Amino acid sequence: MSSMLTSEKLGAARSPNTEPKHDATRLHHLIESQQLTLPLLMELFNRSRGMERVVARGGTLDYQNRILATLFYRPSTRTRFCFEAAMQRLGGRVLSTEHAGAFSSEVEAEQIEDSIRIIGSYADVIVVRHPEAGGAKRAAQVSPVPVINAGDGEGGQHPTQALLDLYTIYRERPLVGLSVAIVGELDKGRTARSLAYLLAKFDRVKIFFVSPHELQMKSDILDYLDAHGVRYELEADIERVIREVDVVYQTRIRPERVRDRKELQRYAINSGVLAKMKSDALILHPLPRTVELDKTVDDDPRALYFKQAANGLYVRMALLTMLLERDQE
Amino acid sequence: MSSMLTSEKLGAARSPNTEPKHDATRLHHLIESQQLTLPLLMELFNRSRGMERVVARGGTLDYQNRILATLFYRPSTRTRFCFEAAMQRLGGRVLSTEHAGAFSSEVEAEQIEDSIRIIGSYADVIVVRHPEAGGAKRAAQVSPVPVINAGDGEGGQHPTQALLDLYTIYRERPLVGLSVAIVGELDKGRTARSLAYLLAKFDRVKIFFVSPHELQMKSDILDYLDAHGVRYELEADIERVIREVDVVYQTRIRPERVRDRKELQRYAINSGVLAKMKSDALILHPLPRTVELDKTVDDDPRALYFKQAANGLYVRMALLTMLLERDQE
Amino acid sequence: MSSMLTSEKLGAARSPNTEPKHDATRLHHLIESQQLTLPLLMELFNRSRGMERVVARGGTLDYQNRILATLFYRPSTRTRFCFEAAMQRLGGRVLSTEHAGAFSSEVEAEQIEDSIRIIGSYADVIVVRHPEAGGAKRAAQVSPVPVINAGDGEGGQHPTQALLDLYTIYRERPLVGLSVAIVGELDKGRTARSLAYLLAKFDRVKIFFVSPHELQMKSDILDYLDAHGVRYELEADIERVIREVDVVYQTRIRPERVRDRKELQRYAINSGVLAKMKSDALILHPLPRTVELDKTVDDDPRALYFKQAANGLYVRMALLTMLLERDQE
Numbered sequence: 001m002s003s004m005l006t007s008e009k010l011g012a013a014r015s016p017n018t019e020p021k022h023d024a025t026r027l028h029h030l031i032e033s034q035q036l037t038l039p040l041l042m043e044l045f046n047r048s049r050g051m052e053r054v055v056a057r058g059g060t061l062d063y064q065n066r067i068l069a070t071l072f073y074r075p076s077t078r079t080r081f082c083f084e085a086a087m088q089r090l091g092g093r094v095l096s097t098e099h100a101g102a103f104s105s106e107v108e109a110e111q112i113e114d115s116i117r118i119i120g121s122y123a124d125v126i127v128v129r130h131p132e133a134g135g136a137k138r139a140a141q142v143s144p145v146p147v148i149n150a151g152d153g154e155g156g157q158h159p160t161q162a163l164l165d166l167y168t169i170y171r172e173r174p175l176v177g178l179s180v181a182i183v184g185e186l187d188k189g190r191t192a193r194s195l196a197y198l199l200a201k202f203d204r205v206k207i208f209f210v211s212p213h214e215l216q217m218k219s220d221i222l223d224y225l226d227a228h229g230v231r232y233e234l235e236a237d238i239e240r241v242i243r244e245v246d247v248v249y250q251t252r253i254r255p256e257r258v259r260d261r262k263e264l265q266r267y268a269i270n271s272g273v274l275a276k277m278k279s280d281a282l283i284l285h286p287l288p289r290t291v292e293l294d295k296t297v298d299d300d301p302r303a304l305y306f307k308q309a310a311n312g313l314y315v316r317m318a319l320l321t322m323l324l325e326r327d328q329e
Numbered sequence: 330m331s332s333m334l335t336s337e338k339l340g341a342a343r344s345p346n347t348e349p350k351h352d353a354t355r356l357h358h359l360i361e362s363q364q365l366t367l368p369l370l371m372e373l374f375n376r377s378r379g380m381e382r383v384v385a386r387g388g389t390l391d392y393q394n395r396i397l398a399t400l401f402y403r404p405s406t407r408t409r410f411c412f413e414a415a416m417q418r419l420g421g422r423v424l425s426t427e428h429a430g431a432f433s434s435e436v437e438a439e440q441i442e443d444s445i446r447i448i449g450s451y452a453d454v455i456v457v458r459h460p461e462a463g464g465a466k467r468a469a470q471v472s473p474v475p476v477i478n479a480g481d482g483e484g485g486q487h488p489t490q491a492l493l494d495l496y497t498i499y500r501e502r503p504l505v506g507l508s509v510a511i512v513g514e515l516d517k518g519r520t521a522r523s524l525a526y527l528l529a530k531f532d533r534v535k536i537f538f539v540s541p542h543e544l545q546m547k548s549d550i551l552d553y554l555d556a557h558g559v560r561y562e563l564e565a566d567i568e569r570v571i572r573e574v575d576v577v578y579q580t581r582i583r584p585e586r587v588r589d590r591k592e593l594q595r596y597a598i599n600s601g602v603l604a605k606m607k608s609d610a611l612i613l614h615p616l617p618r619t620v621e622l623d624k625t626v627d628d629d630p631r632a633l634y635f636k637q638a639a640n641g642l643y644v645r646m647a648l649l650t651m652l653l654e655r656d657q658e
Numbered sequence: 659m660s661s662m663l664t665s666e667k668l669g670a671a672r673s674p675n676t677e678p679k680h681d682a683t684r685l686h687h688l689i690e691s692q693q694l695t696l697p698l699l700m701e702l703f704n705r706s707r708g709m710e711r712v713v714a715r716g717g718t719l720d721y722q723n724r725i726l727a728t729l730f731y732r733p734s735t736r737t738r739f740c741f742e743a744a745m746q747r748l749g750g751r752v753l754s755t756e757h758a759g760a761f762s763s764e765v766e767a768e769q770i771e772d773s774i775r776i777i778g779s780y781a782d783v784i785v786v787r788h789p790e791a792g793g794a795k796r797a798a799q800v801s802p803v804p805v806i807n808a809g810d811g812e813g814g815q816h817p818t819q820a821l822l823d824l825y826t827i828y829r830e831r832p833l834v835g836l837s838v839a840i841v842g843e844l845d846k847g848r849t850a851r852s853l854a855y856l857l858a859k860f861d862r863v864k865i866f867f868v869s870p871h872e873l874q875m876k877s878d879i880l881d882y883l884d885a886h887g888v889r890y891e892l893e894a895d896i897e898r899v900i901r902e903v904d905v906v907y908q909t910r911i912r913p914e915r916v917r918d919r920k921e922l923q924r925y926a927i928n929s930g931v932l933a934k935m936k937s938d939a940l941i942l943h944p945l946p947r948t949v950e951l952d953k954t955v956d957d958d959p960r961a962l963y964f965k966q967a968a969n970g971l972y973v974r975m976a977l978l979t980m981l982l983e984r985d986q987e
Contacts, residue, residue, distance in 0.1 A: 060723050065387050067418075071406070075758075077755055081780050088725055088753075093417045095410045095413050095417075098757070099427070100406050114617060118407050121638060121639035122411055123414065288769055288773075306775050306779070310780075393718070394716050396746055400735070424742050440946055443946060446964050446967075447945065450964070450967060451740055
C-alpha cells in the first residue's frame with residue numbers, strides 16, 4: 001500500500017461544507033470526530049504512516065522543547081500512556097495526572113476553565129479526560145493552547161480512539177463501500193459514537209448497530225447518519241450480520257446491563273462466530289474487554305485489536321504534530 | 330521596565346541581618362519566605378525576567394542531566410505542574426507523585442526523613458508538599474539535595490507562591506510604598522502568610538488584613554510585622570479599604586467557615602467592588618477560587634490572576650537555577 | 659577495589675546448569691532472582707560500577723529514544739522513583755503510574771496480559787508491581803518487550819531489591835564465605851526471599867533466618883537451599899547470632915503480627931545489639947522501617963541502608979542497559 005493517501009482512495013469526498021461549525025483545513029482543538037474533514041483525515045493518515053517509519057527507525061522528531069499535559073479526571077492508564085508515549089517519541093515532554101478527580105472530588109472538574117487557563121500557560125497542548133459530556137469543549141473554549149478530548153462522559157466522544165480505529169481499517173483495505181458491524185452497549189459507547197461520525201464521511205458505507213434494544217445507539221447519531229445519507233440497520237443478534245460484514249467493531253458489554261445473561265451470547269465473539277465470518281474480515285475492539293471477546297480469538301489472524309492499540313501511537317503522534325504546528329503559525 | 334533590578338528600585342534595603350537564621354547570599358533550601366533577603370530577591374527577580382525571554386524563544390537551558398522530584402503528600406495539580414514544567418523548560422527531568430499520601434496513609438508522611446534521604450540520592454532537588462506545618466523543614470534538615478516547600482499544612486507556608494505573587498506586582502509597579510489588601514480566611518492562609526513576610530521587606534508598605542474576625546491573621550505574623558516596623562490594619566469589610574489600595578490580594582473563603590452566609594459579600598470581589606477600586610489597581614488571587622472572586626471579574630484589565638499563575642513558571646525556573654547552582658559549588 | 663569483577667572474586671562458580679529454566683548468558687526479563695547466573699551477576703555488577711562513574715560525572719548515556727513504563731498496581735514511591743531515575747540518568751524517558759490498581763479495582767490487574775501487550779507497543783521496557791505472586795511472570799509471558807518484576811505479592815519476589823542488596827555487600831567485602839543474618843517477618847518477606855536465592859549462588863555462605871517461629875521463612879526457600887548445599891539455621895533471637903555474622907539483613911516486622919509485643923526486642927536492632935556486633939559488620943535494611951530498626955542506629959558507620967538505597971540507582975541503570983541491549987539484538 002502506498003504511503004500517500006488521496007481523495008480518490010478515500011472515496012469520492014463529501015463536501016467539507018457539510019461540517020459548518022469547524023474549519024475544514026485547520027485543526028485548533030480536537031473535541032469531536034465530526035469536525036475532521038476528509039482533507040484533514042488525509043493529512044492525518046499520511047502523517048501517521050510517516051510516524052510508523054520514525055518509530056521503526058528508533059528516532060524522534062524535533063519537539064524537545066514542547067510539553068504535553070494529560071489532565072485525566074478519570075483514570076485510563078492505556079490511553080494516557082499512549083498520548084504520553086506519542087509526545088515522547090516526538091522528542092517532547094510530559095506533565096501527567098493519573099487521576100486528577102480522585103483527590104479533589106468534583107471541585108477541580110467543575111472549575112476546569114480555570115485549570116485549563118493556568119495549565120495552558122505551562123504546557124503547549126492539553127489532553128483532557130472529563131467525567132461529563134461537553135467537558136472537553138468547555139476546556140477548549142478558554143484554552144490558550146490546543147485541547148484534545150480523550151473521552152468526555154459515557155455519552156460523549158473519544159475522537160482519537162475513532163481515528164486510530166479508522167486508521168487500522170484504512171491500513172488494511174479501502175474505506176469506501178465498507179460494511180461494518182458496531183457491536184456492544186452502544187447507548188454509552190463513546191468510541192462507537194465517534195467512529196460512526198467518521199464512517200459517515202465515506203461513500204457507500206453500511207453500518208449495522210448490533211446491541212440489545214435497550215442499549216442501542218442513540219437517535220442523535222442515527223439522525224446524523226440519516227442527514228448524511230449513510231445506510232445503517234439496527235440488529236439484536238451478531239449472527240444475523242456476521243457473514244456479510246467486512247469489519248466487526250466489538251465494544252464492551254457489561255454483563256450487569258443485560259437483563260438475561262444468556263443473551264450476552266448474541267453480542268459476543270467466540271469460536272462459533274469466528275467460523276461464520278468472512279475469511280478476510282477484520283475484528284477490532286477498543287479494549288479493555290469484559291466477556292464479549294473471548295481470549296481464544298486472540299490467535300485468529302483476523303483479530304487486529306492489539307495492532308489497533310499500537311496504531312494509537314502513530315495516529316496520536318501525527319495529531320500532535322498537526323496541532324502544534326497550527327499553534328505556532 | 331528595565332530587566333535589571335537594583336536595590337534602589339526595591340526601596341531602601343532593610344539590613345539583611347534582621348534575618349539571622351538564614352544565609353543572606355546563598356540559598357540552600359527554600360522553606361519559608363522570610364529567609365529571602367533583598368539581595369536574593371533581586372537575583373531571583375532578575376533571573377525570572379530572563380526566564381520569560383527563554384520561554385518566549387521556545388528554548389531551554391542546559392539542565393538535561395538534572396532531575397527534580399515532586400513529593401506531594403497532598404495533591405495540587407496546578408502547583409505540581411508548574412514546578413515540573415519549570416524543570417522541563419530548563420531542559421531537566423522530573424520524578425512525580427500525584428498524591429504520595431493517598432496510598433500509604435500517614436506512614437510515609439511520618440517517615441519523611443527516610444524518604445527524603447533516599448529520594449535525595451536519586452534526584453537533584455526535591456519539591457515537598459506536606460500535610461503538617463514544619464514538614465518541609467524536617468525534610469530539609471536531612472536532605473542531601475535542595476528542598477523547596479510547596480506548602481506545608483494549613484497554617485504553614487507556601488513561599489514560592491508568595492514569590493510569584495510579589496513578582497507579579499513587581500512587574501507592574503514599584504514595591505516600595507505599596508498599599509495592599511490581603512483578603513480571605515487568613516488564619517489558615519499559608520499563601521497570605523508567606524506574602525506578608527515578603528512584603529515586610531519593603532519600605533513604607535501598608536497591609537490591610539480583611540477577614541471575618543474569627544478568621545483573622547494570626548498573631549505570629551502580626552508580631553513579625555510589628556518587629557519590622559510594617560504598618561498594618563485589621564478590617565472586616567473590603568468596602569472600607571477598596572478605594573485606597575494599590576493591590577487586592579484575594580484568597581479563598583470557604584463558605585462553611587463563615588457564620589452568616591450573607592457576610593461573605595464583605596470579602597468578595599464582584600462588579601460592585603470593581604467600580605470602587607482604583608483604575609490602576611491590581612487584583613491577585615492564588616487560585617483555585619470558591620465564591621470570593623466572581624467570574625465576571627476575569628475580563629477586567631485589573632484582573633491579573635491568570636498572569637500571576639503564568640509568572641509561577643518563570644519564578645520557579647529562576648529559583649531552580651539558583652538552588653541547583655548553589656548545590657554544585 | 660578493582661572495578662573488574664571475576665568469577666574468582668565471586669567464589670568458585672556454581673555450575674550455571676543448576677538453573678535449567680533460564681538462559682545463563684542472556685536476560686530477556688527479570689522475574690525472579692534465581693534466574694541470575696553468576697556470569698550475569700558478574701556482568702551486572704561490573705556495569706553497576708560503571709554507572710557509579712556515569713552518575714558521579716553528571717553525565718547520561720545514549721538512551722534518549724527509549725521509554726520505560728512503570729506499571730504499579732500497588733504504590734511504592736521509592737522503588738518507582740529509583741527505576742524512573744535510573745532510566746532518566748541513562749538519558750531515557752518514562753511513563754508512570756503511581757497506583758494503577760487504585761482506580762480500576764482489580765479489573766486491570768486481572769487483565770494484566772492485555773495491558774502488557776498494549777503498553778509493550780508504547781514502551782521499550784516495563785516495570786511491574788503486581789498484587790499477586792506470579793503476576794510479573796504472567797506479564798512476561800505475553801510482553802513484546804522486557805519485563806522487570808518490582809515486587810509481586812507478599813509471598814512473591816522483588817529481585818532488583820536483592821540485586822542492590824547483594825551489590826551493597828559486594829562493594830564492601832568478598833561474597834564467598836559470608837555469614838548473613840536475615841531478620842524479620844520472613845514468611846511474607848519478598849526481599850528476604852529474593853536475597854536468599856542470590857546468596858545460594860556463592861560458596862560457603864551461611865544464612866541465619868531470625869524470626870518468630872510463626873513468621874519463619876517458608877519451606878520452598880529452605881528446600882532450595884538444601885538442594886543447593888547452602889548452610890542455614892533457623893533462629894528466634896537476634897542475640898544468638900549477632901556476634902558472629904558479617905551482615906545483618908534486617909527487614910520489617912509489623913508489630914501486629916507478633917503475639918507478644920515484648921518479643922519484638924528479639925528481632926530489633928538498637929544500641930544494645932550494636933554493641934555486640936562485629937566492628938566491621940554491615941547493617942542493611944530494604945526500608946521503609948517500622949520499629950525493628952531504631953533511628954539511633956543511623957549514625958553508626960556500620961549502617962549501610964541509605965547507601966544501599968542509593969546503590970539501587972546504579973544496579974537498576976545497569977540492569978536496564980542489559981535488558982535493552984538484549985532486546986535490540
